Amino acid sequence: MGSQTMENAAEGGPLTREPLDRAQADAFAPMFKALGDPVRLRLLSMIASARGGEVCVCDLTGEFHLTGPTISHHLKVLREAGLVDSDRRGTWVYYRMIPAALAVMGTLLETGIPV
Amino acid sequence: MGSQTMENAAEGGPLTREPLDRAQADAFAPMFKALGDPVRLRLLSMIASARGGEVCVCDLTGEFHLTGPTISHHLKVLREAGLVDSDRRGTWVYYRMIPAALAVMGTLLETGIPV
Numbered sequence: 549m550g551s552q553t554m555e556n557a558a559e560g561g562p563l564t565r566e567p568l569d570r571a572q573a574d575a576f577a578p579m580f581k582a583l584g585d586p587v588r589l590r591l592l593s594m595i596a597s598a599r600g601g602e603v604c605v606c607d608l609t610g611e612f613h614l615t616g617p618t619i620s621h622h623l624k625v626l627r628e629a630g631l632v633d634s635d636r637r638g639t640w641v642y643y644r645m646i647p648a649a650l651a652v653m654g655t656l657l658e659t660g661i662p663v
Numbered sequence: 664m665g666s667q668t669m670e671n672a673a674e675g676g677p678l679t680r681e682p683l684d685r686a687q688a689d690a691f692a693p694m695f696k697a698l699g700d701p702v703r704l705r706l707l708s709m710i711a712s713a714r715g716g717e718v719c720v721c722d723l724t725g726e727f728h729l730t731g732p733t734i735s736h737h738l739k740v741l742r743e744a745g746l747v748d749s750d751r752r753g754t755w756v757y758y759r760m761i762p763a764a765l766a767v768m769g770t771l772l773e774t775g776i777p778v
Contacts, residue, residue, distance in 0.1 A: 563708040563765070567726075573701035573708075580704070584696025586688035593678040593688075596774070611682075647776040650678070654772035659711070661762040 562658040579653055582629035587612060588622045595632055595643045602644040605634075677773040694768055697744035702727060703737045710747055710758045717759040720749075 568576070583589055594611065595603050609619050623643065626632045631650065634643045683691070698704055709726065710718050724734050738758065741747045746765065749758045 563704075563711040564760075566708070566712050568705050568708040570701065570705070573704040577699055577701040577704050580695050581699025584692055584699040586685065586692040589678075589688040589692050589695070590683050590685070593681070593683040596678040597681050645679075645774070647774040650772045650774050651776075654769045657765045657769040657772070659760070659762040659765050661766075 562660065563656055564659050564661075576653070576656060579629045579631065579649065582625050582631055585622065585625075587614065587619075588626055591619070591622055592626055592631060592645065595626075596645040596650070598644075602642045605641045605643065608643070677775065678771055679774050679776075691768070691771060694744045694746060694764065697740050697746055700737065700740075702729065702734075703741055706734070706737055707741055707746060707760065710741075711760040711765070713759075717757045720756045720758065723758070 583592065590611070591608060594608055605619070605623070608623075609616055612619060623632070623634070627634060627643075629649075630646060632643050632645050634641050636642075698707065705726070706723060709723055720734070720738070723738075724731055727734060738747070738749070742749060742758075744764075745761060747758050747760050749756050751757075
């Protein structure tokens with residue numbers, strides 16, 4: 549879904565230009581929903597701001613008073629929404645953000661109005 | 664909460680700069696959650712792209728196969744998240760977007776990476 553979402557964004561442009569059609573709204577809503585949780589927002593910010601562009605899951609879990617499976621669930625939601633990617637190397641899984649996904653969301657929110 | 668959220672954003676900057684603290688995440692998550700629904704995304708885009716900067720609720724309901732109370736609920740979620748404002752004039756309620764709210768969300772998503 550990731551690349552299709554981005555094509556829709558490129559076609560659709562900011563929310564202020566014209567109303568989204570149903571397909572566009574269906575494509576984008578899960579991305580916003582994924583960020584609609586404080587733990588996931590913090591996880592994404594930890595991944596997005598990580599030195600070297602990626603972070604080991606072992607460095608994420610210690611920041612929260614949550615169980616490993618709960619953190620894993622939130623990371624899965626971010627991954628399924630196309631906002632982060634991961635790969636396993638040895639014992640650990642490493643996460644990195646997908647800049648293009650954040651960019652299409654940001655583009656959608658552009659108002660062109662100085663604030 | 665709206666103005667405090669915006670101050671947090673001004674302090675915090677993009678997600679890529681540093682991890683959000685808990686207070687920032689708690690402030691921003693409801694704004695993203697409000698957009699995490701296809702109907703609300705379409706409603707916001709209809710409001711944000713309206714000529715004249717505002718739209719009558721009477722022009723929103725016809726676009727959806729949903730009851731008036733359901734549309735009203737979704738509009739209330741957008742309003743409580745600080746993304747739109749409304750006022751009643753005569754029989755109808757009129758909605759307009761709050762550009763500063765969309766701007767702080769957009770700023771949060773900036774990666775500084777060309778895509």
